[in-house]
Amino acid sequence: MTELAYLPDLPSAYVQQFRARLTALPPGAVVLDRTYFYPTGGGQPADRGTLRTASGDEVEVVDVTKSGSAVLHRVRGPPAVLRSLAPGIELEGRLDWERRFRHMRLHTAQHLASARIFARTGLRTRRATLAGISATMDLEGRLSPDAITAVADDVRASVQRPRDVTIRAVPRAEWDAHPSAGRSGLVPLPSHVDPVRVVEIEAEDICPCGGTHVRSTGEIGEVQWLPLVPLPDGASRVAFTLVGASPSTRT
Numbered sequence: 168m169t170e171l172a173y174l175p176d177l178p179s180a181y182v183q184q185f186r187a188r189l190t191a192l193p194p195g196a197v198v199l200d201r202t203y204f205y206p207t208g209g210g211q212p213a214d215r216g217t218l219r220t221a222s223g224d225e226v227e228v229v230d231v232t233k234s235g236s237a238v239l240h241r242v243r244g245p246p247a248v249l250r251s252l253a254p255g256i257e258l259e260g261r262l263d264w265e266r267r268f269r270h271m272r273l274h275t276a277q278h279l280a281s282a283r284i285f286a287r288t289g290l291r292t293r294r295a296t297l298a299g300i301s302a303t304m305d306l307e308g309r310l311s312p313d314a315i316t317a318v319a320d321d322v323r324a325s326v327q328r329p330r331d332v333t334i335r336a337v338p339r340a341e342w343d344a345h346p347s348a349g350r351s352g353l354v355p356l357p358s359h360v361d362p363v364r365v366v367e368i369e370a371e372d373i374c375p376c377g378g379t380h381v382r383s384t385g386e387i388g389e390v391q392w393l394p395l396v397p398l399p400d401g402a403s404r405v406a407f408t409l410v411g412a413s414p415s416t417r418t
């Protein structure tokens with residue numbers, strides 16, 4: 168089992184370097200007792216980075232996936248270094264922070280955008296995926312170009328007058344009784360999830376999510392909206408990209 172160390176609170180998502188113990192070596196991969204590497208899931212791509220041994224040798228983490236309660240870090244490196252890895256040794260993990268922070272900005276912007284689209288049009292988000300510098304959202308119905316302009320203005324306002332982002336654990340029964348349960352998203356919450364990890368953007372959005380997010384909407388920076396794409400079943404696809412660096416990385 169791997170402890171998902173990035174999960175419990177928002178500051179944990181900012182840890183870029185950590186120590187952990189190697190617990191298992193499935194083919195091509197390394198399992199640690201704890202990790203800050205995000206495994207692919209919920210539309211957010213996996214982290215990349217490196218694992219370093221006590222003697223300073225390094226292997227590259229090329230993919231991270233969940234397998235039951237374990238996290239598999241797929242690694243690549245010199246054969247001699249790979250052969251030196253053994254259960255019980257301590258490794259130092261380093262995240263590719265540029266990539267991860269981009270995902271945190273995109274993911275938070277997506278929550279904000281889904282909430283504003285729902286507030287303005289009643290349309291919920293069926294699916295959201297992040298890739299590179301872009302976030303793509305499939306909505307349950309047709310969105311007008313005017314609505315997307317208004318949503319873009321809303322998102323810009325929340326970046327310019329930053330809102331705090333927080334994480335808390337809410338008992339499942341309490342979440343199910345919450346008036347905003349499942350509000351702007353359509354992805355169902357699996358029945359075994361308890362407590363629910365709730366990501367809240369102050370005064371804007373409350374959403375169950377297992378991803379990584381920035382601590383303030385000010386860190387999202389500028390986004391540029393791409394043309395709306397009508398989907399064959401009457402739905403719409405909206406997407407935006409990050410423009411430039413975050414105005415405030417505070418790292």
Ligand SMILES: [Zn+2]
Binds near residue numbers: 278366376377378
């Ligand atoms: Zn999220």
